[in-house]
Each structure stands twice: as C-alpha cells, then as structure tokens.
Amino acid sequence: MQTQEQEDLEVTTASPTPQRSGGASRRILWLLVTLGIIGALVFVKMKYFPSQNAEAKGGGKGGAGGGKGAPSGAGGKGGGQKLPVQVYVVKATSLADEVAATGSILAEESVVLKSEISGKITSLNIREGQPVRKGQLLLTINADEIQAQLRKQEFNIKLFRDQEKRQRTLLDKEYISAQEYEQANNQLLTAQADLQALRASLTKAYIRAPFDGVLGLSTITVGTYVSPGAEITTLSRVKPVKISFTVPSRFSNLVRTGDPITVTDEASNKKYEAKVYALDPQIDPVSRTQTVRARYANTNNELRPGAFVKVNLQLGQTSEALQVPTEAVIPEAAGYNVYTVQQGKMVPKKVKIGVRSTRLIQITEGVAVGDSIIRTGILQVKPGDAVRVTK
Template identity: 75%
Template sequence: MPVETNTVAPAPKWDTTTTPGPTAAPPVSDPTPETPPSKGRGWLGWLIAALVIAAMVFVKMKYFPSNAAGGDKKGAAAGGKGGPGGAGGKGQRTPVQVYVVAATNLTDEVAATGSVLAEESVVIKSELSGKITSLNIKEGQSVSKGQLLFSINADEAQAAIQKQQYNIKLFRDQERRQRTLLDKEYISAQEYETSNNQLLTAQADLQALRATLDKAYVRAPFSGVLGLTTATVGTYVSPGAEITTLSRVRPVKIDFAVPGRFAANVRVGDVVSVLDETTNKKYDAKVYAIDPQIDPVSRTQPVRARFANTGNELRPGAFVRVNLKLGESETALQVPTEAVIPEASGYSVYTVKNNKMVPKKVKIGIRSDKVIQITDGLVVGDSVIRTGILQVKPGDAVRVTK
C-alpha cells in the first residue's frame, strides 16, 4: 500500500531587497470613558462658577442686609452703636403707625331689614253668586265702618224669605190648635211636640235665609282706604271673587327680625329707628309684640313695631331698614378694624411697648366696617399697631411714625 506522507512546506522567504517585509499590527489600546477637557473649556467653567458665586453674594448683601451686616458683632450683641437696638440702629427698626386706645361713646345697635304692613287689611270678596246691582266703591278713597260697598241681586233670597214667613204662620196656627187639644187630652204629647218642632224648624230656616240676604249687601268691616277694582255694575260674580281691598294705614306695623342671640335684649316698648329707603327719612316706631318662638330656619326672633303714620309717611309693602338700640356705653374701647388679627383660637392685636412689638390676645364685641369694640385684653393708653403688621414679629424693634 502506498503510504501518504504529509510534508510541511517551508515558510516563504521574502526578498528584502525588492519587497519590504510585513509589519506587525499596532497594539489595541482600551478606550477611555472620558476625553480630558481642553485647557480652553476648563478656564470657561471656572469663570461661570465665579460669576454665580458673585451674584449670590450680591443678592445676600442687597436684600438681606441684617444678616450680612455683622461687622460689629460686639455692638450688635450688646445693642450698642451699630446694633439694631442701639442709638445707631434706628435704620433697622420697622416703621409702623399706631392707634392709641381711648374711651369712646358706643351705641349697641342691631341692624335689620323690615317690611311695612297695614294695621288692618282685607280683600273684599263676594260670598254669593249673582250680578252686581249697585257699586259704591271709590278707588283710593276712605270709607267708614259699616258703609255699603256693593250689592248683589237678591230677588231669590227675598222670595224665599217671604215663602218661609207664610210657612211659619201656618205652623204657628197648627201649634196653637194642638196645644188646645193637648190641654183637653184629646191628643198625645208626642203629637203636640211634632207640631211644635215644625214651627221651630221653620223659624230657624227663616234666620238662615235672612243671613244669606245680608251677604248680598257687602259693607266695610272697618274704616280704611279702598284699593283698586275691576268690577262694574252688571258684572256677574261667583263666590270668592275678589272685588277690591280695604286697608287701615294709620297706624302701620313694622315687621322685622333680629338674630337669636339678641332675643333676650329686645323688650316691648323699645324704640326702633326706621329708615325709608325711598325718601331716606328716619322715623321712630315702638315695639309692641315679640313672637314667643325663634324661627328654626333662620334662627331669628320675629319682632313687630307700630308707627302712627299720621301723615301717610310709610306705605304698606314698603321695604325699610330698622336699627334697634340695645344699650349705650361711654367707656367703650374701640380699635381700627385692620388692627385686629383673626386667629384659630380667637383674636389678637399687636401693641408697642418699649419700642418693641408685643402681641396681645383680645375679645371683641360690636364691630362695624371701620372699628371693632374690644371687651377684654386692652386698657386705655395702649398703642395698637395698625400698619406694617405683616413686617414685624414678637420682640422686633419698631419705629412709630405719624
């Protein structure tokens, strides 16, 4: 068997005289994560950082001088020259305006809205159906009690009355004969009672017919002033049809309500001031009735006063403003509204004592749009800060300005 032999070819030899030999590949270096900045970018970053620091220092010195001006630490700590509490630190004190508390006159009033009502008022209606046969209504004119206003055709009622009168005459004669027979014991007592009952029933029916006839003639139930009407003679009306109104306007009533917390302070006989917004004139009315119950919806106490209205100054239905005086004090303490600070636990004010701000808790009473009564927490002579309240804190030095 022929034996195959593997021969290794010799490596080629390069002729260095004509062709240069192969060169080794350059070594592979590991890639770097960042390229170091150039010198130009380095100095630019430092410049930006320096500008930012300079801006922060400027803002600090400009808008926060109290913290930055600490050069004279010894004088600031001792409150001497250069410190905010010393003679040279007046520029550091917060300027404020104050109100000096003094005793003033105060009237305790309750303001309410009210309506004017007629002393008496009624809608004149017809109780019967029929045609109006006479009409004596003069619109807007005064009438006296009992004066005839209008009448309705009552021919049927008059005929029914006449018929019933004939029946009564017949029943009366029967009752007389039955009584004679009863006395002689010709009839029983029951027969006589039946006859007598017919007579009594007929008499009662006659009274009912006369009452119906009276409804055909409508008269004024009281003296007053008539309203407008659209009825004329010949108008057919039904029961309940409105003909006109009648009102008594001298005097008039003033209806108003006060908050429930003042209910105990209202008394019969109290004088209230009534302002008519149409003429801007004030009148004095007197309380004559107080509702015994507080309205459960509005939590107010209904009150009613009376005004003479001799000159027809107030008209029923008008809207008025009512001021009820509950009391008057000559030693009340009041401060401007802007000086009182509402808090979760009540109210407080800022006062000035030894040129420093001192807060005080107070209790308020009557208030208006300009002043508030202080019932506890202040005394006469206290200086209450009214401006610059948001710029001061307890213990801060302040400077009182005019």
C-alpha cells in the same frame, strides 16, 4: 566591518535627540493654551460677575471675624427684621347701643274683599284709592232668589206657629200625646232656623267695609258675575302703620316694648321715630332671629305699606364701651380674633363682639383698656412674629 558598525551605532544613539525636543515643545504649547483659557475665565469673571467677588470677601470677613457679615447671612425674620404695623390702642368710649336692621312697612289692618255668594253685581260704590268708613256699603249682589225663599219661609213659620199653638191647647186638655205636640213644636223651631240661615245669606249679598280704611284697585263693574271666593278689591288701614323687622337672637333679652326706633325710608331717605309695641315670643330656629314690630302714626301718609326701610333700634347708652376698628377684627369659623402686640410680638386673642357700625366694632370680651390692636399688615404677620409699631 568594525568601522561600519561603529557608524551605525553612532547614528542610532544620536536619533532620539530631535524627538525629545519636539515633545517638550508640545508641552510648552499646551501650557500656554491652558494659561490663556484660565486668564480669559478670570477676565470674564472680574468684568461680568464682580458681586460674587464682593460676597466672597464679605463672607470671608464675616466668617473670620463673626462681625458685620453675620446679620446679612442670617436674613429674614430670624435675623431681627421686624414687620412694620399700625396699631389701635383700646380705650373706653361712649357708645349708644343700637341694632341696625332692615324692615318692611305693614298696614295696621288689611283685607282682601271677596264674594261669599254667586250672582251679578247690581250696584257698585267702590271708588278706587278713596277712604271709606266702617259699615259703608260697597257693592250689592243680586239676591232676588234668596229674598223669595225668605218670604216663603216667613209664611211657613206663621203656619207652624199656629199649629204649635193649637197643639199646645190640645195637650193641656190631654186630647193629644206629648209626642204629637213635640213634633209640631219642632217644625216651628226648624222653620225659624231656616229663616235665620236665609237672612244670613241675604247679608252676604251686601258687601260692606269691615273697618275704616282706603280702598285698593278693582276691575269689576256693575253686571259682573262673581262666584264665591272672587276677589273684589282690597281695604287697608294705613293710619297708623306697622314696621316689621328682625334682630339677632343675642339681642332678644335687651329689646323691650316701648323702645324707640329710627326708621329711614329708602325712597326719600327721611327719618321717622316709632316705638316697639310687640315682640314675637319665639326665636326663628332657621335664622336665629326674633321678629319685632313697631308702630308709627303716619298722619300724613309718609310711609306706605310694602315699602323697604332701614331700622335702628336704640337699646341704651354706655360710657365704658371698648371699640376697635372694623378692619382689625378677623372673622373665623369659631368666632372672631384680633391681633395684639405684646413685648414686640404678635399675639392673637379670641374676642366676642357687640354693636357694630361701618367703622367700629364693640368688643364685649377678650380685650382690655390699653391693649394695642394691629390694624395694618394683618395678612403678613403670624403668631410670634416680631413687629415694629409705626405711626
């Protein structure tokens, strides 16, 4: 019995040895797998992401020494990067004060000839597009009825005049009262007034040119029946002609009668010289402009009424004008701005403008001689940004 128990005890004590050996093997296996995975990750990182290692090293050096690595970490404008811009240095220049506008050509005189009475046209002397003289007979409207009434009224006046003469004789002899004489005299005066009205109506049957000019086109012929208000033709005086245009209200105090203007015909691109002869005393409350009119002799019929023209109004010349490029002026709701460079930074300034052309704009207030005005990179800079001036 003792021998059997001892054998059993020996077997039980020896059995854990193989189990401990298997667990150690598994731990070693897991350790090897883990090291393999880590090695693979390190290989992938070194092969495919080398920049991160360089940044880590650079960052470490920068963080430790505070030297070369610091600016790259700062980045942007705050780190000292300056936006390159081009500037225009303001200087006094010679400038001819001119106002550019658009205008229209108007006839010196123009009228639409219309009939004032009804009737058929019995004679016609209208030559379309031809000049006529003042008072020249253009057409006649049938007025036989008016002429008959006129002769009848002349006979009545003769009768009333004889009656008035007899009544005056009787009144002098006190055979009739003053009232009876006044009635006879009133008949005479009324008949004379009616005769005058008939003569006025008769003159309406003869349409004449009210001034020297050129006739327009017409569609009527002899025999055409016209009624009051019917248009016959037009008559225009085109030597000289008027040029009508508008200027902004801010120039209204500078425009004077006699100022010269240059007129450019849009059709022929030819230039003509004219002079201002009248100004509208009122400013248009809607457009805030003032209407100006000039006159041109138009001796050779160069300009025709209704044509569109460009006008340059000359207001004088100055040698101390301050001008900047057109692209340097920024329009805003409250006015205009320019961006200046002061001590290496952008500083905006409010300005007032004057005469402008396609390339330059006059600045009347807000800048001085020597100011550096930014003309490029305007959309990228903000107030206070550091800028670098380039040529």
